[in-house]
Amino acid sequence: xxxxxxxxxxxxxxxxxxxxxxxxxxxxxxxxxxxxxxxxxxxxxxxxxxxxxxxxxxxxxxxxxxxxxxxxxxxxxxxxxxxxxxxxxxxxxxxxxxxxxxxxxxxxxxxxxxxxxxxxxxxxxxxxxxxxxxxxxxxxxxxxxxxxxxxxxxxxxxxxxxxxxxxxxxxxxxxxxxxxxxxxxxxxxxxxxxxxxxxxxxxxxxxxxxxxxxxxxxxxxxxxxxxxxxxxxxxxxxxxxxxxxxxxxxxxxxxxxxxxxxxxxxxxxxxxxxxxxxxxxxxxxxxxxxxxxxxxxxxxxxxxxxxxxxxxxxxxxxxxxxxxxxxxxxxxxxxxxxxxxxxxxxxxxxxxxxxxxxxxxxxxxxxxxxxxxxxxxxxxxxxxxxxxx
Amino acid sequence: xxxxxxxxxxxxxxxxxxxxxxxxxxxxxxxxxxxxxxxxxxxxxxxxxxxxxxxxxxxxxxxxxxxxxxxxxxxxxxxxxxxxxxxxxxxxxxxxxxxxxxxxxxxxxxxxxxxxxxxxxxxxxxxxxxxxxxxxxxxxxxxxxxxxxxxxxxxxxxxxxxxxxxxxxxxxxxxxxxxxxxxxxxxxxxxxxxxxxxxxxxxxxxxxxxxxxxxxxxxxxxxxxxxxxxxxxxxxxxxxxxxxxxxxxxxxxxxxxxxxxxxxxxxxxxxxxxxxxxxxxxxxxxxxxxxxxxxxxxxxxxxxxxxxxxxxxxxxxxxxxxxxxxxxxxxxxxxxxxx
Amino acid sequence: xxxxxxxxxxxxxxxxxxxxxxxxxxxxxxxxxxxxxxxxxxxxxxxxxxxxxxxxxxxxxxxxxxxxxxxxxxxxxxxxxxxxxxxxxxxxxxxxxxxxxxxxxxxxxxxxxxxxxxxxxxxxxxxxxxxxxxxx
Ligand SMILES: [Zn+2]
Numbered sequence: 122x123x124x125x126x127x128x129x130x131x132x133x134x135x136x137x138x139x140x141x142x143x144x145x146x147x148x149x150x151x152x153x154x155x156x157x158x159x160x161x162x163x164x165x166x167x168x169x170x171x172x173x174x175x176x177x178x179x180x181x182x183x184x185x186x187x188x189x190x191x192x193x194x195x196x197x198x199x200x201x202x203x204x205x206x207x208x209x210x211x212x213x214x215x216x217x218x219x220x221x222x223x224x225x226x227x228x229x230x231x232x233x234x235x236x237x238x239x240x241x242x243x244x245x246x247x248x249x250x251x252x253x254x255x256x257x258x259x260x261x262x263x264x265x266x267x268x269x270x271x272x273x274x275x276x277x278x279x280x281x282x283x284x285x286x287x288x289x290x291x292x293x294x295x296x297x298x299x300x301x302x303x304x305x306x307x308x309x310x311x312x313x314x315x316x317x318x319x320x321x322x323x324x325x326x327x328x329x330x331x332x333x334x335x336x337x338x339x340x341x342x343x344x345x346x347x348x349x350x351x352x353x354x355x356x357x358x359x360x361x362x363x364x365x366x367x368x369x370x371x372x373x374x375x376x377x378x379x380x381x382x383x384x385x386x387x388x389x390x391x392x393x394x395x396x397x398x399x400x401x402x403x404x405x406x407x408x409x410x411x412x413x414x415x416x417x418x419x420x421x422x423x424x425x426x427x428x429x430x431x432x433x434x435x436x437x438x439x440x441x442x443x444x445x446x447x448x449x450x451x452x453x454x455x456x457x458x459x460x461x462x463x464x465x466x467x468x469x470x471x472x473x474x475x476x477x478x479x480x481x482x483x484x485x486x487x488x489x490x491x492x493x494x495x496x497x498x499x500x501x502x503x504x505x506x507x508x509x510x
Numbered sequence: 511x512x513x514x515x516x517x518x519x520x521x522x523x524x525x526x527x528x529x530x531x532x533x534x535x536x537x538x539x540x541x542x543x544x545x546x547x548x549x550x551x552x553x554x555x556x557x558x559x560x561x562x563x564x565x566x567x568x569x570x571x572x573x574x575x576x577x578x579x580x581x582x583x584x585x586x587x588x589x590x591x592x593x594x595x596x597x598x599x600x601x602x603x604x605x606x607x608x609x610x611x612x613x614x615x616x617x618x619x620x621x622x623x624x625x626x627x628x629x630x631x632x633x634x635x636x637x638x639x640x641x642x643x644x645x646x647x648x649x650x651x652x653x654x655x656x657x658x659x660x661x662x663x664x665x666x667x668x669x670x671x672x673x674x675x676x677x678x679x680x681x682x683x684x685x686x687x688x689x690x691x692x693x694x695x696x697x698x699x700x701x702x703x704x705x706x707x708x709x710x711x712x713x714x715x716x717x718x719x720x721x722x723x724x725x726x727x728x729x730x731x732x733x734x735x736x737x738x739x740x741x742x743x744x745x746x747x748x749x750x751x752x753x754x755x756x757x758x759x760x761x762x763x764x765x766x767x768x769x770x771x772x773x774x775x776x777x778x779x780x781x782x783x784x785x786x787x788x789x790x791x792x793x794x795x796x797x798x799x800x801x802x803x804x805x806x807x808x809x810x811x812x813x814x815x816x817x818x819x820x821x822x823x824x825x826x827x828x829x830x831x832x833x834x835x836x837x838x839x840x841x842x843x844x845x846x847x848x849x
Numbered sequence: 850x851x852x853x854x855x856x857x858x859x860x861x862x863x864x865x866x867x868x869x870x871x872x873x874x875x876x877x878x879x880x881x882x883x884x885x886x887x888x889x890x891x892x893x894x895x896x897x898x899x900x901x902x903x904x905x906x907x908x909x910x911x912x913x914x915x916x917x918x919x920x921x922x923x924x925x926x927x928x929x930x931x932x933x934x935x936x937x938x939x940x941x942x943x944x945x946x947x948x949x950x951x952x953x954x955x956x957x958x959x960x961x962x963x964x965x966x967x968x969x970x971x972x973x974x975x976x977x978x979x980x981x982x983x984x985x
Contacts, residue, residue, distance in 0.1 A: 247915065256961045256968075258853075258861050258878065258970050259857070259860070259877070259878045259935055259936065259970065260936075262924075262938065262970070263911065263918055263922055263924050263936070263938055264924055264936050265911065265914070267909075268909045268911050268924055271911075272907045272908065272909050272924070272925075272926050273907070274909075275907040275908055275909060275949065276907035276926075276949070279907070321910065321912045322912055322913055323909045323911045324909055324910035324911075324912070324921075325909070326909075369926065369934060370876075370877075370933075370935075371874075371886055372874070372932070372934065375906060375907050375926060498936070499936075548919075549959075550919070550940065550959040550960070550972070552959055554957075554959075554967065554969060555957050555958050555959060590966075598858070598862055599862040599863065599969070601863055836919075
């Protein structure tokens with residue numbers, strides 16, 4: 122594999138991955154979740170890895186805004202005396218932590234690094250809605266997460282003549298997958314009818330169109346590609362990475378996310394791959410509509426035609442290109458900082474053939490995606506990673 | 511001469527029927543309804559809307575205003591400025607004179623007089639007088655059956671071709687009975703109402719009319735505005751002052767009592783009903799005094815103008831008693847909800 | 850009044866916006882020195898009075914909000930006549946009349962309460978052809 126100096130392609134390997142079962146984890150603190158995810162990642166390394174080999178660590182976590190520094194990770198893991206950096210980038214927090222760690226490793230600064238994404242969501246009873254910055258003039262002003270994505274849904278339905286059922290099919294698929302995924306928060310099936318008849322959270326999005334409020338943590342161990350065989354015979358390589366931001370105040374249509382499109386463009390270009398070569402993907406479905414729009418932004422379907430992938434079965438677990446075999450955020454939950462890292466954990470297992478009940482048939486290339494909102498619901502950040510065996 | 515160059519009225523669309531309030535408290539009957547502001551309205555937002563309309567009607571830009579005077583007894587603040595907030599949002603220039611008149615509903619005519627004086631002495635060219643109130647009574651009290659929300663504004667300036675009415679004569683009177691009172695944090699309604707009506711209200715209205723008669727020989731007016739918290743008070747005054755019953759202009763029966771705003775809303779109604787050369791008598795009332803003004807109508811705006819006062823008296827959207835309580839922030843904060 | 854509120858006051862209370870002389874993009878509510886559309890840096894911005902009229906580009910009806918907000922609460926992405934795009938709470942709008950493309954006008958309301966102080970901003974109501982301008 123060629124390694125241009127301005128690319129991450131093939132320079133970083135994932136050699137260990139672990140997460141905790143997501144859910145309402147009232148019995149675990151943020152640090153306890155981090156500790157367990159870290160231990161699970163360490164234990165997953167095929168040929169073993171000693172904690173002393175970890176030279177640097179990155180923590181992705183969103184709340185609280187202040188105080189949750191890298192020190193939290195150090196206290197949770199005992200990894201003192203080494204550099205630990207905390208990353209926050211909305212819903213792309215975990216994947217951006219991975220991205221930053223990968224850049225440091227690719228640059229040859231560190232041989233082995235730890236990435237942990239974690240979030241304590243349920244200690245705040247109101248969940249994300251209560252945490253939305255509502256008291257902001259012209260910014261947050263009542264635009265909660267379901268509202269932000271609901272605004273996309275209304276615009277999408279209006280522009281493409283898609284009904285709520287076209288969007289709801291995402292929810293049906295992901296909940297069915299989640300039943301089979303051991304780490305998922307919600308392991309319940311729901312029918313199209315149930316999705317459509319559930320109470321509205323933010324019209325046009327109903328309860329099952331929205332991800333639950335979930336605690337969780339996930340961890341990855343990465344190393345320079347040349348050292349991968351020291352830890353495992355089947356490492357997973359980072360092939361492409363992209364990150365971009367956008368804002369609704371810039372104009373543009375409300376039926377796509379330019380931040381995703383730009384991040385995807387960067388990642389595909391770096392990997393030298395196109396969407397048609399991706400075999401499995403974990404993409405951001407904080408709300409059903411988000412996944413539908415992301416099919417299009419990531420190049421899996423033309424604009425306005427994402428729903429056809431569901432109708433044709435392409436994105437189903439048994440389909441040609443399964444999307445969100447883990448059940449996605451809709452089933453697994455969306456502990457902000459943990460989300461991106463957990464998606465990467467799942468894809469690591471998929472590429473190594475260890476995904477159990479949700480294993481996709483011999484995937485070679487996998488894509489991970491987040492689309493987050495920030496700056497009081499005005500800006501968005503997209504992050505895309507492409508992994509390969 | 512000083513004239514009214516424009517006016518604006520803003521009455522919230524929501525109404526609660528008196529029968530709905532009575533029903534909630536196990537009482538029967540009650541005719542009429544009250545204008546109710548929603549949860550996101552207050553004396554600033556109500557007042558601003560009326561002020562914007564007054565300026566638009568007169569076609570005078572806000573930066574020409576020399577004064578913005580706002581009267582309100584329900585801003586809820588012990589310290590702040592409603593006039594400053596309204597003036598800024600209107601777009602006034604930096605040299606404007608801003609003042610808040612409160613504590614007594616009579617403040618609306620104190621504002622009017624201050625504004626007219628400033629124009630008369632040549633200090634300012636135009637001044638805006640706004641009355642804005644959102645009165646909230648203790649749930650279950652008699653006051654609840656009259657307290658309402660609304661705002662109105664009049665733009666005063668030197669008489670010109672567009673003048674709606676010209677200020678003729680004025681008088682003031684202060685009596686011995688101060689009437690209603692309310693301490694910080696208290697609901698209104700701590701006084702004996704019959705006592706207040708007889709010894710404050712009727713005394714003041716008779717007193718101010720007597721003062722007016724010393725300056726003006728007129729004893730009969732085409733349209734009469736009698737600022738009153740209840741329609742029956744105004745009717746009593748009408749009889750006492752031997753005025754023609756049909757001359758009374760009042761919105762009380764249709765929208766209830768909105769404090770300082772009611773005086774200006776009724777003045778606007780009188781303008782809309784009047785014909786050129788008719789005379790309007792308008793008397794304010796509030797703790798501590800009354801003021802009377804007579805206006806000669808020049809070019810009556812009529813009922814056709816957009817957002818006329820008359821059109822806003824029409825029944826609006828009816829709301830339930832629980833909604834009314836929520837809008838007014840009156841749901842129980844503590845078990846028992848004792849106040 | 851808080852410093853943050855004060856900094857936004859001209860935009861918030863008077864609907865003053867800033868238009869990029871290079872590409873015509875309208876910056877609202879903030880005044881900044883760089884253009885978010887054409888990346889001009891520094892950009893030349895011209896102060897403009899925004900119109901109180903605009904249209905609904907998309908909307909949601911929120912059912913579950915903290916107690917201090919009325920719910921259901923309709924919130925829309927609104928584009929003002931000059932092109933500025935913003936979030937607007939819809940007031941006095943029935944579910945039947947709410948649709949993409951609805952013409953609206955700015956309506957000054959209490960946005961939220963902050964330590965006993967009412968903080969105001971423009972919300973939006975269906976355009977009812979009542980003459981008024983926010984700042985003249
Ligand atoms: Zn520009």
